[in-house]
Amino acid sequence: MSFGRSFTVLCPLFLLGVAGTSSGNFRQLPGSTVKPGSPVPIKTNDSGVQKAARYGVYTYNNSSNDIFLFKESHINKATVQVVRGLKYNLDVNISRTVCSKRKHPSLDRCHFQKSKKLRQTFRCHFEVWLTPWLQRVEVLVSNCQ
Incomplete structure (x- = not known):
């Protein structure tokens, strides 16, 4: 083993x-x-990148006063760094969905707003540190504009 x-x-x-x-x-x-511990570019469709982006979005939703949930609409850029686990640095677009925060549905089932009045997108930088053997995820940075 x-x-x-x-x-x-x-x-x-x-x-x-x-x-x-x-x-x-x-x-x-x-x-x-590549130097040890240096961030390395990674494909934005990588499953680890997708999961890290979702953790970043959960953090945003928990701190937002918006009545609707947001979810990732596009991952623009991603790097990964080996540091006692994996640290993902992500530049992500997040957009408002039709799902209200009160109902807490799965974000996978939430569609983006179609109404021009309600559509909103932010560009976010997330730093997400995954330590799989401890089953730990920490969002170190969540900055959206």
Whole structure:
């Protein structure tokens, strides 16, 4: 079992151009331009990016005074950084849905507002830190304009 766990931890590091040494220290692989711990661009349709964006939206909805829920309408840019888990930096457009906050439906079933008067979109920057082995998610930054 230990082998599986080690493989899971080292696999993302290997993809980032980092290798472990016998002393437990990490070094950069020859020819790699990525430095250990540096943010790396990641596709916006990656499932981890999608989940991190949703956590950011939940944080926004919990702090907003709007009577309607917002959800992500477009993920513009994403990076991931290996730091005792995964830290996602996301630039996301969020838009108002037809779902009211009182009913708390699943955001997956909420459609965007069609009425011109009620349509609203914000551009947000979210920093979301996932620590899967602790089953912990923390939204470090939630800034929407």
